[in-house]
Amino acid sequence: MSTTLVVAEIVDGHLDESTRELVTAALALGGPVALGIATEQPAGLLAETGIAGVDQVVTVQLPPGGFDHEVYRSAVEAMIERIAPKVVLLAFSIRSAAFAGALAESAGLGFAADVIELRIGADGELVAVKPVYGGKVYAELGFDTGTATVVLARPNVWAVADDGVVPSTVVEIDLPEVATRVRHLGYQAPESSGVDLKRAEVVLAIGRGVGSQENIEIFARIAEQLGAVLGASRPLIDAGWLPPAHQVGQTGMTVKPKIYLAFGISGALQHLAGMHASKTIVAVNTDQGAPIFNVADVGAIADINEVAEQIQQQLAARGVSA
Amino acid sequence: MKTVVCVKQAIDVPGFVELDSAGTDVDAPFMEPDLNEADTYAVEEALRLRDEAGEGEVVVLTAGSEGADAALRKCLAMGADHAVRVSCDAAVLHDPIRVARSLAAAIRTQAPELVLCGVQSSDAAQQSTGPALASALGLACISVAKKIELGSADGSLTVQREFEGGLLESVALALPAVLTVQTGANIPRYGTFKSTMRAKKAQIEVVEPGDIGPAASHVRRMFVPTSDGGRSIEMIPGGAADVAARIIQIVQEVS
Numbered sequence: 001m002s003t004t005l006v007v008a009e010i011v012d013g014h015l016d017e018s019t020r021e022l023v024t025a026a027l028a029l030g031g032p033v034a035l036g037i038a039t040e041q042p043a044g045l046l047a048e049t050g051i052a053g054v055d056q057v058v059t060v061q062l063p064p065g066g067f068d069h070e071v072y073r074s075a076v077e078a079m080i081e082r083i084a085p086k087v088v089l090l091a092f093s094i095r096s097a098a099f100a101g102a103l104a105e106s107a108g109l110g111f112a113a114d115v116i117e118l119r120i121g122a123d124g125e126l127v128a129v130k131p132v133y134g135g136k137v138y139a140e141l142g143f144d145t146g147t148a149t150v151v152l153a154r155p156n157v158w159a160v161a162d163d164g165v166v167p168s169t170v171v172e173i174d175l176p177e178v179a180t181r182v183r184h185l186g187y188q189a190p191e192s193s194g195v196d197l198k199r200a201e202v203v204l205a206i207g208r209g210v211g212s213q214e215n216i217e218i219f220a221r222i223a224e225q226l227g228a229v230l231g232a233s234r235p236l237i238d239a240g241w242l243p244p245a246h247q248v249g250q251t252g253m254t255v256k257p258k259i260y261l262a263f264g265i266s267g268a269l270q271h272l273a274g275m276h277a278s279k280t281i282v283a284v285n286t287d288q289g290a291p292i293f294n295v296a297d298v299g300a301i302a303d304i305n306e307v308a309e310q311i312q313q314q315l316a317a318r319g320v321s322a
Numbered sequence: 323m324k325t326v327v328c329v330k331q332a333i334d335v336p337g338f339v340e341l342d343s344a345g346t347d348v349d350a351p352f353m354e355p356d357l358n359e360a361d362t363y364a365v366e367e368a369l370r371l372r373d374e375a376g377e378g379e380v381v382v383l384t385a386g387s388e389g390a391d392a393a394l395r396k397c398l399a400m401g402a403d404h405a406v407r408v409s410c411d412a413a414v415l416h417d418p419i420r421v422a423r424s425l426a427a428a429i430r431t432q433a434p435e436l437v438l439c440g441v442q443s444s445d446a447a448q449q450s451t452g453p454a455l456a457s458a459l460g461l462a463c464i465s466v467a468k469k470i471e472l473g474s475a476d477g478s479l480t481v482q483r484e485f486e487g488g489l490l491e492s493v494a495l496a497l498p499a500v501l502t503v504q505t506g507a508n509i510p511r512y513g514t515f516k517s518t519m520r521a522k523k524a525q526i527e528v529v530e531p532g533d534i535g536p537a538a539s540h541v542r543r544m545f546v547p548t549s550d551g552g553r554s555i556e557m558i559p560g561g562a563a564d565v566a567a568r569i570i571q572i573v574q575e576v577s
Contacts, residue, residue: 067491069453069463094485098465101450102457105419110538113448127542133335133445137348139416140542147538181462183494190488202573226573238506244488251466251484258576261569269447282569289337293555294547298572300558300565310566
């Protein structure tokens with residue numbers, strides 16, 4: 001079997017948990033697994049490569065500075081040249097998506113993003129399943145095995161691989177000469193606020209279904225009464241109805257509460273990426289075809305404003321004060 | 323300055339769909355095509371840059387069949403100056419790499435200083451046409467741009483891009499470049515009745531993609547998922563009161 005290259009997702013100088021999910025996805029393909037690490041100080045991350053199933057580590061040292069997708073692309077290109085994998089796995093994140101399409105285009109590789117299932121078909125083809133048309137339909141794609149295929153896997157779908165021993169084989173690759181065309185000026189951390197979605201046991205998240213900004217008030221109130229933190233999907237943030245600190249999703253917070261109440265959220269990919277791993281997902285939506293119901297444990301086809309009113313009334317009847 | 327904005331006629335489908343006879347796509351009557359919402363932010367950004375500079379041209383470009391012209395006309399109604407469509411098979415539309423190469427062919431002819439794309443399409447959600455397009459054109463690319471500022475006449479650009487968790491990075495780069503524009507970067511304008519009428523009659527230039535390389539993938543089949551990840555769903559019966567009662571019960575079980 002040919003090797004699968006897992007490209008580590010590095011956030012804040014550490015291997016992101018999604019890397020271990022990629023290892024699980026890679027192991028299912030049957031071949032050896034190489035873990036690729038491109039960062040400023042790869043040696044400092046070797047201790048984190050003890051992941052069950054990883055056979056070897058490939059490192060590329062990057063120059064200091066911000067995230068430059070062209071530098072990153074050439075680092076991964078160099079890994080591919082050395083390892084000659086048939087499948088290159090990356091997390092479907094903003095960082096990876098910023099260069100993976102360019103990598104596939106320039107190197108003439110197969111490509112699929114937001115993949116939720118990966119296997120070798122009975123006919124030997126690499127088979128990737130990804131949601132299409134807003135997640136209401138899944139497409140099963142087959143890839144030509146003549147070239148390598150770049151796959152961006154949706155986070156929180158595969159299980160996290162267990163701890164293992166740090167691989168003894170570490171291949172160091174030099175970064176090819178690459179002209180940097182983008183100059184890093186600085187980072188700006190998101191404004192801190194009292195909204196602690198990360199630590200919340202219960203998240204009550206609202207989406208477009210709230211209808212208007214005035215309707216948000218009641219959800220904020222019942223969230224407080226239920227001991228939940230108020231979350232929101234991207235469109236509400238874009239509309240300026242709630243500050244960005246409330247956003248759950250790919251560009252917002254990734255949360256794993258015990259209970260995630262999704263009110264009027266259709267379940268666009270960007271949102272699912274941020275809450276898919278919640279223990280119990282409760283979805284209320286008027287559209288029974290909404291993709292959120294594909295990930296929900298409990299569902300209801302109902303008007304969320306009516307449900308909110310009922311929750312408030314029933315809590316009041318039990319003597320829960322606002 | 324000339325800006326090309328790449329847009330997509332994205333497909334939405336209703337809750338119930340039937341597949342075509344080959345089983346490799348949704349049957350056409352169930353497809354609800356419309357201009358990809360994320361692309362409207364890219365169009366607005368191009369129009370804003372043009373209007374603020376008081377000069378320039380905004381060309382909207384799509385890859386697709388004649389049906390995709392409707393998306394271009396929406397952009398013309400918003401205020402774009404010119405529309406171009408690259409002929410593209412439905413099969414190619416599932417492969418962002420070959421879509422990018424198709425778009426690149428038309429962009430080379432247009433020779434713009436700036437190329438904008440939406441951050442992702444609502445139907446395929448791969449976030450990859452922009453980066454692949456930059457590669458095909460040999461240009462620098464910044465994804466998920468929230469704020470775009472043109473430098474003073476020296477062809478430079480300052481961009482604020484967004485990462486996970488709302489982290490922002492400011493970068494500087496030289497034109498020409500490709501940017502994907504984040505949703506919420508601006509408030510996209512709507513076409514007026516008059517501009518919509520005018521857009522209906524506007525000429526749309528149709529060009530050929532040339533050599534876009536061989537297909538590396540094909541759609542084996544499509545299917546409607548029943549339940550994701552083996553979760554079985556409990557549907558709450560009854561009205562809003564019943565739904566509310568069950569939700570309160572679920573929350574109180576953990577607290």
